Amino acid sequence: MEVDKMDEDDWKYHGEGNKSLVVSHVQLSRVLRLLKYPAEDSENPPQTPEQAFRQLQNIVDFSSNVMSSLLGEKFIHSGEVVKLPLEFVRQLSIKVQHHRPAWRCDKVMDIYSGCALCLPNLTSPVLHQPTHTAPLCIEIKPKCGFLPSSKHVSKDIKTKVCRFCMHQHYKVASGKWKRRSLYCPLDLFSGNRQRMYFAVRHLIEEPQNNFKIFKGGQCIYSSKEGSDDSPDLNSLLHHLRPYFIFGNNRINSHMSGKAVMNDFIQVLVNALLRGGGGDSGVVTDRHGEGRSFCEASFFNKERIRHGSQGLPSSSVLFRILQTQMLDTLDIEGLNPLYRRVEQHLQDFPKERTRLQMDGPYNEAFLEKLQKCPAEDDGSVEYAVAKVHQYRVAMTAKDCSIMVALVPSTEEEVDDESVSSQRWLRDFLSRPPAFSSLVSILDLDPKPFDSIPRQLRLDQNIVSCYLRTGGAVP
Ligand code: ATP
Ligand code: ZN
Ligand code: MG
Ligand code: MG
Incomplete structure (x- = not known):
């Protein structure tokens, strides 16, 4: 890709989040991730081009030097910052505008800095063996997978009902979503196949911004925000059926929608439990499951038929959960330490750089958070290390x-061992074989000053839940 020969016709709207807008190349497996600003700042951007460049470079550094070492390099694609012609960016912003969902238009795409992140397009991965069938890619935003056990937690409910489930009540009460999602992250992170199956089923039923499916790079299933309608399950089944109907002795036989969905979820759960880098990940987190059961989950504990193996330690979910658990104090325990740091920075503004409050996100930053003393010795270094840990957990x-799923190729079927496996699988009526490729995206550093907002949000969510939550089933 030559940045001086950019043509907006080669790019199309791909998606967006709260902080960035993504366009994908029509031929190459590439995306550009551009910053967004509040619409009211559209005339005068909140930062200079140099600051925007720095912000993007910080994202790359944080992802490649900090998150990748915590989550596992095999899952991470940090990309690079690119400088783009301003005219290209302007034309692009006009072109994508009418593809954007209305509820996201309180922000505008950054057209001033002329920089963006260039990343591999994870929804159309480059495969070693190209297949005739487009890969299916499933995006899951799993959210927090554990209950806090910090002694600083002031409300008992926080140790019983998970943050996501409480937040759902708040989101419905404040009108952000019409319906509550019955997905519970603790079920997804449990490592128990039944609970994971249950969690994915609820993600499909009410995807909100936690679940999307792409086929050949196109989004084919997601929540239509602002609309009362549930997403179209029949259309999803129509897309999925061809992937699951063959090779199961079911050719010519009818496969019910339920059976297609069942196979799909099983294949996805298997991919989430696999190592992700080809290794089988036999070491498991055996004590994991008992630790976390959310009282708001609709999963009936009595239904558990098989004890859980826990999450394999090389699985993507295990790595994410371990990193989330660097939040050991909970926001309530962290807040006094945040204030200690804030006070220190007010007294000694130059310390901001030495303590790396806004980066650079390099090995020294990682070392600061990994070499945190076990006990609070009253130092600013301890407080900084805990704040850094908290931000990484956020x-x-x-x-x-x-998760990219690629149906196993014809060649593989010719292989004797695989075809005998396939025979056995057909005999047992197991879901067809897929190879999977797992990645983690959206690893931006959360700003130091976002911590007070986190505390307020936590208080609002908990008090809303205590007011309404127990009552509404
Ligand atoms: P959030 O509001 O979740 O913080 P964000 O503004 O930080 O989101 P991203 O999550 O990075 O933005 O990107 C928005 C969407 O664009 C993603 O949910 C995903 O669907 C798509 N996307 C982002 N990066 C890639 C990629 N490398 N390949 C394919 N699709 C991507
Ligand atoms: Zn929950
Ligand atoms: Mg995101
Ligand atoms: Mg983000």
Whole structure:
């Protein structure tokens, strides 16, 4: 890709989040991720081009030097910052505008800095063996997978009902979503196949911004925000059926929608439990499951038929959960330490750089958070290390997993061992074989000053839940 020969006709709207807008190349497996600003700032951008460049470079550094070492390099694609012609960016912003969902238009795409992140397109991965069938990519934003056990937690409910489930009540009460999602992250992170199956089923039923499916790079299933309608399950089944109907002795036989969905979820759960880098990940987190059961989950504990193996330690979910759990104090325990740092920075503004409050996100930053003393010795270094840990945990609570599923190729079927496996699988009526590729995206650093907002949000969510939550089923 030559940045001086950019043509907006080669790019199309791909998607967006709260902070960035993504366009994908029509031929190459590439995306550009551009910053967004509040619409009221559209005339005068909140930062200079140099600051925007720095912000993007920080994202790359944070992802490649900090998150990648915590989550596992095999899952991470940090990309690079590119400088683009301003005219290209302007034309692009006009072109994508009418593809954007209305509810996201309180922000505008950055057309002033002329920089963006260039990343591999994880929804149309480059495969070693090209297949005739387009890969299916499933994006999951799993959110926080554990209950806090910090002694600083002041409300008992926080140790029983998970943050996501409480937040759902708040989102419905404040009108952000019409319906509550019955997905519970603790079920997804449990490592128990039944609970994981249950969690994915609820993600499909009410995807909100936690679940999307792409086929050949196109989004084919997501929540239509602002609309009362549920997403179209029949259309999803129509897309999925061809992937699951063959090779199961079911050719010519009818496969019910339920059976297609069942196979799809099983294949996805298997991919989430696999190592992701080809290794089988036999070491498991055996004590994991008992630790976390959310009282708001609709999963009936009595239904558990098989004890859980826990999450394999090389699985993407295990790595994300471990990183989320760097939040050991909960926001309530962290807040006094945040204030200690804030006070220190007011007294000694130059310390901001030495303590790396806004980066650079390099090995020294990682070392600061990994070499944190076990006990609070009253120092600013301790407080800084805990704040850094908390921010890393926040990123892990907000990231997305992309699972690319590629049906096993014809060649593989010719292979004797595989075809005998396939025979056995058909005999047992197991879902067809897929190879999977798992990545983690959206690993931006969360700003230091976002911590007070986190505390307020936590208080609002908990008090809303205590007011309404128990009552509304
Ligand atoms: P959030 O509001 O979740 O913080 P964000 O503004 O930080 O989101 P991203 O999540 O990085 O933005 O990107 C928005 C969407 O664009 C993603 O949910 C995903 O669907 C798509 N996307 C982002 N990066 C890629 C990629 N490398 N390949 C394919 N699709 C991507
Ligand atoms: Zn829950
Ligand atoms: Mg995101
Ligand atoms: Mg983000």
